[in-house]
Amino acid sequence: MHLSLLLLALSSHAVGSAIQIPLVLQSDTTAPVTSIGKELVSSEALQGDIDLKNLEDRANHLFELAKLSVDDYGHPTRVIGSKGHLATIDYIYSTIASLGEYYTISNQSFEAVVGDVFESRLVIGDQVPKSASPMSLTPPTSDKQPVYGPLVLVENDGCDQADYPSHIAGAIAFIRRGTCTFGDKSALAGKAGAVAAVIYNNAKGSLSGTLGEPAEYHVATFGLSSEDSEPYIVDLQRGKVVNASAYIDSIVEKINTTNIIAQSKEGDAENCVMLGGHSDSVVEGPGINDDGSGSLTLLEVATQLTKYRVNNCVRFAWWAGEEEGLLGSDYYVAMLSAEENWKIRLFMDYDMLASPNYANQVYNATNEVNPTGSEELRDLYVEFYESHGQNYTFIPFDGRSDYDAFIKHGIPGGGIAAGAEGVKTKEEAEMFGGAVGKWFDPCYHQLCDTVDNLNFTAWELNTKLVAHSVATYAISFQGFPERSSVESKVLDQTASMWHGPKLVM
Template sequence: MRLSLLCLALSSHVIASVIQLPLILQSESQVTITSGGNALVSSEALQGDIDVENLLDRAKHLFELAKLSTDDYAHPTRVIGSKGHIATIDYIYSTIASLGDYYTITNQTFDAVSGNVFESRLVLGSHVPKSATPMSLTPPTSNKKPVFGPLVLVDNDGCEQADYPSNISGAIAFIRRGTCTFGEKSALAGKAGAVAAVIYNSGEGSLSGTLGEPSPYHVATFGLSYKDSQGYIEDLQEGKSIYSSAYIDSIVEKIETVNIIAQTKGGDAENCVMLGGHSDSVAEGPGINDDGSGSLTLLEVATQLTKYSVNNCVRFGWWAGEEEGLLGSDYYVSMLSNEENWKIRLFMDYDMLASPNYANQVYNATNEVNPTGSEELRDLYIKFYQSHNQNYTLIPFDGRSDYDAFIKHGIPGGGIAAGAEGVKTKEEAEMFGGTAGEWFDPCYHQLCDTVDNLNLTAWELNTKLVAHSVATYAKSFQGFPERSSIESKVAQKPFYWRGHKLVM
């Protein structure tokens, strides 16, 4: 694999070890190039340039990059800090740099939190609950060995120190989900002297989430389903003793990783259309659909766009650390001055565009609760599907992907997806084909998210829609609302997700 300008900055010893990005990377560096004077972009022309075989070739290459992590993770992955992810960043950067004089490229380095659970086991009384799942970014149990103690029921939702009884010291805290974040509950349990914590769901279903930003007070923490928790709650309320054990072997560490930003040199720099996808995968697999499909779509559209001139600038973003809690997009938006924030007329999020059991999903972003312009973007997607005689469904705009930071800072946003862990209904199977009762992506966040996991029909259609969205706004913002505020109506709205992980 040839080395790009970015890899040269990483230095040879880092390419050899690449467990984390090197400290010698500057916080932000740029390569500036100028644009040509080609014909003005049109939706029809840019869509016509989309070739699914190009997308498939890129996906095959991305899987080869994921394999670079096999020695360290025992399987292909592109999780941040891995060789597979650093190679992904290099591939994106070098591809854009090879396009000549069309884009200004920025690599933006930032601190991130990375975690991995190697082994875990929870025993409550004499039973091993099947739904027990370690929280993301959980610390290990003491000395990475099993800890033992009685299971102690915490009062209320465990969001106040007073909710933790005196006998919690040396025990395993049993905490109901609700009111505050999982991280706060774990830290309060740790402060009270608990050796581990189990947070059980307050409603139907299993519970898998993240503790978020590490705290020195966090203890090893599991999530547990509502169903599995009920018998233990009844026994504890009756005063029965449940001697238990918990074991987690995990690591939580600070690393450095990189966002890649590419902006057209041409076009009105005061009025930019921005789109993004994340460059990383989960540790459990190579992430060729999630979000290889989105990030490679951006790369292909950016490549084809160089054939044309634009009236408004187009800015592409490849975010790192989405799977760890939207880290890259959060950092990017947080670093924008008010002046730079104002230049972004809208942000379009493209995450998982090729799910095998797909549906054409459009985020239901309304102006009532989101920055004005979000609804107009939603309607552009709907009209595209309608014009191609395609069905579509509206899905919640609930903070589960990289649009989150943008809409919280007043920037209109939206996007499309082909589906993740949700179960396809009978009605959706009639609308889109596929199999009712199965996930839209049965390999979501798993080792089998490989090239074979891609639905090329869905990917081609959705990439053409991405091209349509780019060409439409690169040509004109006519009819699209002006930015009205950097403050957002969504800022006070409670969000229960950070990316694809529950936080509360």
């Protein structure tokens, strides 16, 4: 597809108007042979091709693309639907296309839900709770005006319509977190006649999440910390009337966006090593670490790989809509036939590789609760860090990034990261350096996630690890477990609190 036509398709916001391009991932037998005179890829050679200057140049270019959104958003961003994201997709597509006949490039358009909160305010009694935060994808209050009513304590966890008393009609529902999703709670509150909802945390700390896919009865919904909620719970349990007001000016809409897939034309198409990162940022900032670092690493590794032959096909993916709830990767995996699913031997997720206060984080993907092969991939990362004299730490494999759909459909998965909003401990500072008590990325999901936010030492090392993972499996899957199913025991596990970067329950 010509790039100008691609951008035309992407710029359409009309529901149902997306141009759907079939994912043709078989090698093109009419294409020129690309391996003549090329050596088989090796980890050492591909790692040696990683040039930090190339990564820095790509990061600077990506930030310039994010600036294209300033007129519409008031600041640089690459959120889906923005000019910055359209330009990011164009950049990825055109870069891969410029590499000649090495890859088959496919795009996959799909419908995505996006939202933005312009203003919000929650007042309870005569106080404005500092921790009050509007949920992502919350609808606005009625007519985008403040609504008023008594705060009504909902029974249990608010996951059953019977938990909502009849006098909640015209009131603001006060709901404990737990058991079911935030979206379910908001919809049940709305169906009971509440004019707004406040979901308070059942553990220490603030509560910020997403309502997920819009539903008919969703109402304007805030999250509130356990600390801020406790006094009101006591008052309500004693029968005291607590009046409140809520105001949210927001928009939730559906647009069209796209994934970009590039697969080597050579290599065994029945045994593909797949890796991905997301091309979008949050609306609040340009996302040069999250996930510019991952998506640009893939672009650089894909570029350098063209120098070599491969025995197994290599498939790169740039997902759209990760920040809105893993939309692109979910859609991609859902659209795979059982036959195409079976061809993917493993999926590697690379999201945030250059965090300034970094740690070498490896997803703790074990075979016990994940598709067999996930643990072998985990061990490959561990062995790399150990062989380079680097410390590492395991982090939960809990659905926070684009591996989620793959492991839920029987595909072994794993990945590495450099850290997001987690706080670095004293032990981690001793292992990796950096500041104790600070986020791994103090600019996570913020305007300051620019090129200046990147730790280039971490990024270079992690890009070489990505190159190592690609080369290892592009050469051979010897010793790597065979696929056993297109379904996964992960489906039988308790639902995760995360689906993407935001809490969902």
